[in-house]
Amino acid sequence: MKYLYTLFILLSVIAAFFSPMDKHELNEISFSFAMGVDYADGGYELSLQLINPAAIAGKTPIPNSPYVVYKAKGKTIDTALERISVNLSRFIHLKEVEVIVISEKIAREGKIKDIAEYVMHSAQIPANANMVISQDVNASDLLMVYSPIEGFSAFEIASILKKLGRDIPRTASEIKVNDIKEGKDIVLPFIKIEGDLKIGQEKGNLETTGPAHIAYGGLALFKENQLAAFLDYRDSAYVSMLQGAESGFSIEASCPKGEDDLFIFRILSNRSREGKLEIYEDKYIYHFNLNITGDISQLKCEINLEDPEQIKLLEKQLSKTIQKNINHLLAISQEHELDLLGLGLIMREKSPGNWKKLKSYWPLRLKNAEIQVHSEITVQNIGNYKAGGG
Structure with a gap:
C-alpha cells in the first residue's frame, strides 16, 4: 500500500511540475487531497489534510504521520485558507483535492450552496471534487482518522464514493446544474465514523484487528439549502435503483x-x-x-x-x-x-x-x-x- 501512496504523490508532483500556474519549486509545495469545512461563529473553520511525503517515500521512511491536518477560522473560506497558508512554511497546492467534507452542523446552517459556489469559482480547487456530509462529527476530526485500509482518510472517502457510482450528484458542478434546472432538492452522500473516534485518530488504529473506520451512512437530504434529514443506506439504495444504478x-x-x-x-x-x-x-x-x-x-x-x-x-x-x-x-x-x-x-x-x-x-x-x-x-x-x- 505504501507504494501506491508514493506513486499517487509522485504523479501529483509531476502534474504540479508541468502545470503553468505553479511557479514554485516542488520542495516548497504542500499537497492536499482533502478539505474539511466546519461551522465557526460568524463564519467557517477550514481544515486541510496535507501529505507528508517524507514519511512514506524513500527506502527508509521517517517515522512520522503520513499526513497532517491544519485548520483555521475565518469569516469566509478564503480568509480561513489564507490563515492556514500563513502558518505553513510551504505553498499550498489544492488542485489535487478529491474530497470536501462538510460537517452536519454547517450543513444545517444552510451553507451548502455557498460552499458549492465557492468551489465552482475557485481557481485552486477542482470543480469535480466530491462533496460529502459528515454525520455527528466535525469534518476536521474525521480527516484525522487513520484509515486501516487506505491509510489516508481522504483516499478512504474517495473509494467509498466511487463504489456508489455516478447516480447521486455530489460535486459542486452537479449541484449547480440541478439548481439551475429546478425541481429537485439537493441530495448528497453522508459518512460517519464507526468505532471510537479518539482511537481512530491514533496511529495504533492501523495496527488493530478492530479499528475505528469511516463508513458510508446513506444520503443527506436538503430542503432548499438546508440539511433537513438523513436517509439510511438501505433506503438510499432504492433512490439509486429508481435512478438506474x-x-x-x-x-x-x-x-x-x-x-x-x-x-x-x-x-x-x-x-x-x-x-x-x-x-x-x-x-x-x-x-x-x-x-x-x-x-x-x-x-x-x-x-x-x-x-x-x-x-x-x-x-x-x-x-x-x-x-x-x-x-x-x-x-x-x-x-x-x-x-x-x-x-x-x-x-x-x-x-x-x-x-x-x-x-x-x-x-x-x-x-x-x-x-x-x-x-x-x-x-x-x-x-x-x-x-x-x-
Missing part, C-alpha cells in the same frame, strides 16, 4: 406464502426509465419502469425453486417490496416537503405548462403525488437451494 445492493423481501421469514435478492443489473406522467386536476401520478435481473442469495421460505410458477411468486413479491419502499421514500419527501427524487424536474420536462403553475408551491404539492413502479424482475440464479428453502 446497475447493481451492488440487495432486496430483502418477506416470503410470498405468508411465512414469517424472508429471502434476499441480489441485483446484478437494472435498467430504469421514467414512464408517463398522469395529471388529474391536483393529482400527479408518476410511472417508473424497472427491468431487474439478479440472484437469490438467501432463502428461508417454504418454496420449490425448481417450479417456475413458484419462482414467479418470488418475482411478484419483489415487485411489491420495491413499490412499498418507493412509497416510503415518497412519504419522507412529503413529510419534509422536499423533492429528493426529482419529481418536479420530471414534471418540468414532461408537462412544462403545469410546472409553470406549480413550481412556486413545489415541493409542498408533493402531498398530491403518487408513484407507480412497474417492475419486470428476472431471477437468474437460484444457487444451491433445494425445495423448501433448504
Whole structure:
C-alpha cells in the first residue's frame, strides 16, 4: 500500500511540475487531497489534510504521520485558507483535492450552496471534487482518522464514493446544474465514523484487528439549502435503483406464502426509465419502469425453486417490496416537503405548462403525488437451494 501512496504523490508532483500556474519549486509545495469545512461563529473553520511525503517515500521512511491536518477560522473560506497558508512554511497546492467534507452542523446552517459556489469559482480547487456530509462529527476530526485500509482518510472517502457510482450528484458542478434546472432538492452522500473516534485518530488504529473506520451512512437530504434529514443506506439504495444504478445492493423481501421469514435478492443489473406522467386536476401520478435481473442469495421460505410458477411468486413479491419502499421514500419527501427524487424536474420536462403553475408551491404539492413502479424482475440464479428453502 505504501507504494501506491508514493506513486499517487509522485504523479501529483509531476502534474504540479508541468502545470503553468505553479511557479514554485516542488520542495516548497504542500499537497492536499482533502478539505474539511466546519461551522465557526460568524463564519467557517477550514481544515486541510496535507501529505507528508517524507514519511512514506524513500527506502527508509521517517517515522512520522503520513499526513497532517491544519485548520483555521475565518469569516469566509478564503480568509480561513489564507490563515492556514500563513502558518505553513510551504505553498499550498489544492488542485489535487478529491474530497470536501462538510460537517452536519454547517450543513444545517444552510451553507451548502455557498460552499458549492465557492468551489465552482475557485481557481485552486477542482470543480469535480466530491462533496460529502459528515454525520455527528466535525469534518476536521474525521480527516484525522487513520484509515486501516487506505491509510489516508481522504483516499478512504474517495473509494467509498466511487463504489456508489455516478447516480447521486455530489460535486459542486452537479449541484449547480440541478439548481439551475429546478425541481429537485439537493441530495448528497453522508459518512460517519464507526468505532471510537479518539482511537481512530491514533496511529495504533492501523495496527488493530478492530479499528475505528469511516463508513458510508446513506444520503443527506436538503430542503432548499438546508440539511433537513438523513436517509439510511438501505433506503438510499432504492433512490439509486429508481435512478438506474446497475447493481451492488440487495432486496430483502418477506416470503410470498405468508411465512414469517424472508429471502434476499441480489441485483446484478437494472435498467430504469421514467414512464408517463398522469395529471388529474391536483393529482400527479408518476410511472417508473424497472427491468431487474439478479440472484437469490438467501432463502428461508417454504418454496420449490425448481417450479417456475413458484419462482414467479418470488418475482411478484419483489415487485411489491420495491413499490412499498418507493412509497416510503415518497412519504419522507412529503413529510419534509422536499423533492429528493426529482419529481418536479420530471414534471418540468414532461408537462412544462403545469410546472409553470406549480413550481412556486413545489415541493409542498408533493402531498398530491403518487408513484407507480412497474417492475419486470428476472431471477437468474437460484444457487444451491433445494425445495423448501433448504
